[in-house]
Amino acid sequence: MKDAEARALLRDLFDAALAAARPATCLAPYIEKxxxxxxxxxxxxxxxxxxxxxxxxxxxxxxxxxxxxxxxxxxxxxxxxxxxxxxxxxxxxxxxxxxxxxxxxxxxxxxxxxxxxxxxxxxxxxxxxxxxxxxxxxxxxxxxxxxxxxxxxxxxxxxxxxxxxxxxxxxxxxxxxxxxxxxxxxxxxxxxxxxxxxxxxxxxxxxxxxxxxxxxxxxxxxxxxxxxxxxxxxxxxxxxxxxxxxxxxxxxxxxxxxxTPQRSLDAAAAVARKRGVEVIVLGDNLEGEARELGAEHAQKAIEHARRASKPTVILSGGETTVTVRGKGRGGRNVEYLLGEAIEANGAPGIWGLAADTDGVDGAEDIAGGLFTPDSLARAHAMGRDPKAMLDDNDGHSFFEMLGDSIVTGPTKTNVNDFRATLIAP
Structure with a gap:
C-alpha cells in the first residue's frame, strides 16, 4: 500500500468514528421519543x-x-x-x-x-x-x-x-x-x-x-x-x-x-471492511501508561505483519495515562503514538494514527498524530532524537515537525481516544 493511500485510509477511519458520535445524530432517536x-x-x-x-x-x-x-x-x-x-x-x-x-x-x-x-x-x-x-x-x-x-x-x-x-x-x-x-x-x-x-x-x-x-x-x-x-x-x-x-x-x-467509544470503533471497522481491510478490535476500554501501550501495539503489528496475507487494521479505544516527567508538549495520544513508532522502528508496511475524538490531546488544540514507516528516519534527518523527545513528553513537537499532527478543530463530541494501526506489507 502506498503511503498516501495508507494515510487517507487511517484518516477516513477516524472521521467515521467522529461521525458516529455527533450529538445531532446520536441524540435523534432519544429526542424523538x-x-x-x-x-x-x-x-x-x-x-x-x-x-x-x-x-x-x-x-x-x-x-x-x-x-x-x-x-x-x-x-x-x-x-x-x-x-x-x-x-x-x-x-x-x-x-x-x-x-x-x-x-x-x-x-x-x-x-x-x-x-x-x-x-x-x-x-x-x-x-x-x-x-x-x-x-x-x-x-x-x-x-x-x-x-x-x-x-x-x-x-x-x-x-x-x-x-x-x-x-x-x-x-x-x-x-x-x-x-x-x-x-x-x-x-x-x-x-x-x-x-x-x-x-x-x-x-x-x-x-x-x-x-x-x-x-x-x-x-x-x-x-x-x-x-x-x-x-x-x-x-x-x-x-x-x-x-x-x-x-x-x-x-x-x-x-x-x-x-459510546465502541459504537465509534464499530463505525470505523465498517469503513475498513468495505475497503477490503481485515479488522482486529482490541477493545474500547484500554488503559495503562500511554507509551507502554503504544510499544505493545507495535509488537502486535510486527508479529501480525509476518503472517498477514491482506491489509489489516488494529483498532482500539479507551484512555491511557501519562506520567509527566519532562517539559515537552505532549498528550496521551501522541505519547502513545511516539512510543509505538519507536518500537516499530521503521518496520515496513506499518502506519499508526492516534487521536482524541474531542479534538484536544492534552492541553493542545491538536487531536493527535500519525506515524509512517519512515517517521523515525525523517526525524533523525532533522537532527532530532525520537527517544529523547519521548523522554521529555514532547510528542506534539515530534509529529508537528514532521507535518503529521492531526488537527480537527473543535469536534463538539467526545468518545475518548481512537487508535488505529494499519499493517499493509
Missing amino acids: LQPPKGRTIVIGAGKASAAMAKAVEDQWPHALEGLVVTRYGYGEACRRIEIVEAAHPVPDEKGRAAAGRILERVKGHTPDDLVLCLISGGASALLALPAPGLTLADKQEVNRALLKSGANIVEMNTVRKHLSAIKGGRLAIAAQPARVLSWLISDVPNDDPGVIGSGPTVPDRTTFADALAVLSKYRIDAPAAVRAHLEKGAAGGIEETPKPGDPRMAHVETIVVA
Whole structure:
C-alpha cells in the first residue's frame, strides 16, 4: 500500500468514528421519543459535547424549554433558548465555577411536573468546577494540575473531584428533587460507567472520601491543607457523603448513555471492511501508561505483519495515562503514538494514527498524530532524537515537525481516544 493511500485510509477511519458520535445524530432517536412534561423543561449540561447536544435538542424538539450549558472555549453553539457559557478545560477557571453555581441554582425549586434534562459529556469534571464549602477554586485548580501530571487514571481522578465538589457525584440530581431528572450522556470513559462520565453529577456514587484520600496517597500528591482537611473530615463522617446506589432521593432520576467509544470503533471497522481491510478490535476500554501501550501495539503489528496475507487494521479505544516527567508538549495520544513508532522502528508496511475524538490531546488544540514507516528516519534527518523527545513528553513537537499532527478543530463530541494501526506489507 502506498503511503498516501495508507494515510487517507487511517484518516477516513477516524472521521467515521467522529461521525458516529455527533450529538445531532446520536441524540435523534432519544429526542424523538421524549414526551413533554406537564410543567417546565429545564435543560442543563456540561462537557465538550454539551453545547452541540443542546443545539440538537433545540433543533429537534418542538416543545418549550429553557436552560444553561457550559462547554469548553471554542466549543459553543448558537442556541436561542439555552444559554451557552464557555469556560476552561482541563484546568477549571472562574467562568466555569460561576456557570456551575448558576446551574446548581437553576435546578432548584421545581415540582414533580417539571423535567430537568441533563446533557453530560467528557470535560464536565473540569467545567462544573463548583468547590465544596470551605474550598476555593484555587484549591481545585492545584489538585487538578497535580492529578493530570500524576499518571492517575480517570476513575481515580474523578473519585477525588467528586469529593471536592458541591455538584458532582450525584449532588446535582439531589438538588433538582422533586423534579424528574433525565440525563443523556456521551461516554468518554472505559466501560462507559455513568458515575465516571463527567464525575457523575446526576448519578449515584460508589466511591468515598476515604477512596479520594487513598488516590492522593497513591500518587504522592501534596494537596493544599484545606483539601486534605476536607477529605479527612469527610472520611471521619463529619461531611455528608455523596448519594449512593439505592438512595431514595434518586428514585426519579434516569440515565441513558447515548454514544459510546465502541459504537465509534464499530463505525470505523465498517469503513475498513468495505475497503477490503481485515479488522482486529482490541477493545474500547484500554488503559495503562500511554507509551507502554503504544510499544505493545507495535509488537502486535510486527508479529501480525509476518503472517498477514491482506491489509489489516488494529483498532482500539479507551484512555491511557501519562506520567509527566519532562517539559515537552505532549498528550496521551501522541505519547502513545511516539512510543509505538519507536518500537516499530521503521518496520515496513506499518502506519499508526492516534487521536482524541474531542479534538484536544492534552492541553493542545491538536487531536493527535500519525506515524509512517519512515517517521523515525525523517526525524533523525532533522537532527532530532525520537527517544529523547519521548523522554521529555514532547510528542506534539515530534509529529508537528514532521507535518503529521492531526488537527480537527473543535469536534463538539467526545468518545475518548481512537487508535488505529494499519499493517499493509
